[in-house]
């Protein structure tokens with residue numbers, strides 16, 4: 499059931515840069531990456547030759563950073579590995595689909611803390627978003643990342659305490675990303691509310707949500723499963739320094 503229309507998720511960075519995010523791309527030959535400050539993801543074709551890796555190195559500059567988690571190929575030996583972390587790609591199963599969780603399981607998302615409000619975030623909120631992501635480390639977030647899609651936040655007495663947003667946009671799909679809640683505001687259902695709101699937003703335009711999560715982040719995986727996401731494939735979050 500999962501495989502028929504999920505091919506676009508095999509290299510979602512390439513698919514996004516070719517399509518919905520073409521205006522946020524920089525390219526050289528078949529190598530491509532996001533503009534600096536938007537995202538550090540880059541990719542090459544499925545069967546790159548040395549010239550294509552040279553193109554990507556030139557695109558990123560000498561000693562540049564390449565986040566290649568989505569890229570199917572492994573760079574040449576002179577690209578210095580910076581980090582590697584096991585992760586999962588999960589896809590949203592439509593309500594009623596067979597899976598380990600369904601949206602009917604979600605009962606706590608309607609909970610609203612007194613004094614809290616769910617808001618759409620914009621350019622003026624970026625300093626607070628950078629601060630929150632620096633404190634909670636949900637994954638990379640840069641000054642222009644919110645140009646990738648819709649970002650929602652929860653404010654408690656005015657202060658941003660939780661957020662989540664849309665990142666990669668391969669055809670027919672939208673990735674949910676930067677899901678995080680300040681340590682002092684956890685366990686109040688904020689992440690659940692935000693992810694659920696984004697699922698509603700994405701499915702309303704006939705797209706399907708997906709996401710990536712570190713394999714060791716078992717509490718986040720459990721949260722996503724409760725909200726209706728299921729495992730699709732393993733990924734390796736991996737960064738390299740160009741020669």
Ligand SMILES: CC(C)(COP(=O)(O)OP(=O)(O)OC[C@H]1O[C@@H](n2cnc3c(N)ncnc32)[C@H](O)[C@@H]1OP(=O)(O)O)[C@@H](O)C(=O)NCCC(=O)NCCS
Pocket residue numbers: 606609634635636637660676677678679680683684685686687688689690691710711712715717718720721
């Ligand atoms: C993962 C993370 C986003 C969860 O945020 P959160 O706002 O606490 O999430 P929720 O409150 O919606 O759900 C978390 C837990 O609280 C429980 N909960 C939800 N609503 C609740 C409520 N009203 N009262 C008490 N508990 C509640 C949930 O059942 C869930 O239980 P669990 O402890 O078994 O997981 C947060 O821990 C975080 O920011 N982690 C660091 C960044 C990160 O890893 N992000 C994910 C990247 S993929």
